Amino acid sequence: MATRLRPSSKRCAVIGGSGFLGRHLVEQLIARGYSVSVFDIRQSYELPGVTFHLGDLCDKQALLSALQGVSLVFHCASPAPSSDDRALFQKVNMDGTCTVLQACREAGVQKLVLTSSASVVFEGRDIKDGKEDLPYAKKPIDYYTETKIQQEKLVLAACDKEKGFLTVAIRPHGIFGPRDPQLVPTLVDAARKGKMKFIIGDGSNLVDFTFVENVVHGHILAAERLRPESPLCGQAYHITNDEPVHFWDFMSQVLVGLGYDAPRYHLPYWLVYGLALLLWLLALLLRPILQLQPTFTPMRVALAGTHHYYNCSRAKEDMGYKPLVGLQEAITRTVESYPHLRQGG
Numbered sequence: 628m629a630t631r632l633r634p635s636s637k638r639c640a641v642i643g644g645s646g647f648l649g650r651h652l653v654e655q656l657i658a659r660g661y662s663v664s665v666f667d668i669r670q671s672y673e674l675p676g677v678t679f680h681l682g683d684l685c686d687k688q689a690l691l692s693a694l695q696g697v698s699l700v701f702h703c704a705s706p707a708p709s710s711d712d713r714a715l716f717q718k719v720n721m722d723g724t725c726t727v728l729q730a731c732r733e734a735g736v737q738k739l740v741l742t743s744s745a746s747v748v749f750e751g752r753d754i755k756d757g758k759e760d761l762p763y764a765k766k767p768i769d770y771y772t773e774t775k776i777q778q779e780k781l782v783l784a785a786c787d788k789e790k791g792f793l794t795v796a797i798r799p800h801g802i803f804g805p806r807d808p809q810l811v812p813t814l815v816d817a818a819r820k821g822k823m824k825f826i827i828g829d830g831s832n833l834v835d836f837t838f839v840e841n842v843v844h845g846h847i848l849a850a851e852r853l854r855p856e857s858p859l860c861g862q863a864y865h866i867t868n869d870e871p872v873h874f875w876d877f878m879s880q881v882l883v884g885l886g887y888d889a890p891r892y893h894l895p896y897w898l899v900y901g902l903a904l905l906l907w908l909l910a911l912l913l914r915p916i917l918q919l920q921p922t923f924t925p926m927r928v929a930l931a932g933t934h935h936y937y938n939c940s941r942a943k944e945d946m947g948y949k950p951l952v953g954l955q956e957a958i959t960r961t962v963e964s965y966p967h968l969r970q971g972g
């Protein structure tokens with residue numbers, strides 16, 4: 628019989644540790660004296676103190692070998708929202724998360740911190756200062772959101788103090804920062820194609836964008852405060868920059884910072900949303916013969932034209948969370964980190 632290593636409290640695993648958030652989390656964990664095993668389908672960097680285990684999180688045996696001697700697991704793996712692949716989201720975010728839970732229990736892991744998303748409550752309608760008690764979206768706009776809801780439910784329901792397996796979910800919103808493959812690159816790509824001239828709606832909608840280092844801080848606080856007697860067990864926590872900003876001001880700051888023009892002309896929200904829906908249907912119909920990836924998806928248009936900002940006082944009260952980096956500094960640092968995406972660069 629295989630011997631099980633005794634879990635050490637400073638030994639953790641990051642599932643999805645090769646990704647944008649995962650890598651920032653790994654770097655901070657190393658700086659705080661943890662030894663880290665990264666489990667991912669790819670290896671995107673090397674770092675002293677980090678061991679890479681390549682595998683799919685749907686494969687329990689592969690997970691089990693990576694979780695040996697680990698007491699704390701962060702699960703921040705997911706297919707990219709832009710893939711819009713229902714089968715893949717179900718397999719990885721739902722079935723795969725069940726496998727992660729089984730593997731954690733079998734390997735004797737004591738704590739699991741899930742990266743969920745504030746979007747689990749977003750249905751395309753305004754959310755102002757939303758608290759964690761908002762109901763899950765009944766009609767999620769895309770497959771990504773649909774499976775993130777199921778994933779969060781699975782993880783929170785698995786919290787079991789008697790069996791010594793504690794879980795918590797972090798719900799960040801609009802993560803940005805250096806090395807993000809999604810927000811800034813998509814924005815710049817759209818600007819280069821001349822698609823960022825327009826403001827969707829009247830431009831007054833307030834939203835949260837959260838600097839990646841603040842999201843990492845929230846994850847580590849949650850892990851360290853998660854104990855049998857703490858209020859964190861089986862709960863979800865919003866982690867934001869706590870500085871809602873006008874969506875189009877944020878986009879303009881990033882674009883202008885990189886040398887592009889800010890969007891200027893207004894288009895009615897419902898017109899753009901309707902067009903995005905038509906385009907999505909067309910892409911779905913043509914999928915067997917042609918792979919279309921529209922820039923303006925219904926989800927992106929909804930996010931660009933509504934209020935969606937969240938209250939993070941639960942995280943402040945229960946885990947002493949406070950953003951470490953303010954929004955202006957975060958935007959400056961992010962813009963500076965993308966010299967290759969500058970206009971003419």
Ligand SMILES: NC(=O)c1ccc[n+]([C@@H]2O[C@H](COP(=O)([O-])OP(=O)(O)OC[C@H]3O[C@@H](n4cnc5c(N)ncnc54)[C@H](O)[C@@H]3O)[C@@H](O)[C@H]2O)c1
Pocket residue numbers: 642643644645646647648649666667668669682683684685702703704705706707719723742743744745775798799800801802803808809
């Ligand atoms: N980026 C955001 O704005 C945002 C906001 C809220 C929540 N989240 C959540 O944060 C987490 C991290 O997102 P990110 O932006 O860093 O994404 P990312 O794509 O950069 O990282 C995800 C990582 O998961 C890995 N992965 C995917 N499928 C896997 C599988 N089957 N087995 C093992 N590894 C697999 C990928 O290889 C990648 O390294 C995700 O769970 C996402 O839902 C992201």
Ligand SMILES: CC(C)CCC[C@@H](C)[C@H]1CC[C@H]2C3=C(CC[C@]12C)[C@@]1(C)CC[C@H](O)[C@@H](C(=O)O)[C@@H]1CC3
Pocket residue numbers: 708743744745746747799800801802809810813814817922923926927928930931
């Ligand atoms: C083409 C324009 C209208 C917009 C260009 C920028 C967009 C690519 C981003 C603006 C808001 C971003 C965002 C996400 C992806 C990238 C944007 C749409 C998420 C949907 C990614 C997944 C997360 O879980 C969501 C969350 O709740 O944090 C993100 C919400 C914001």
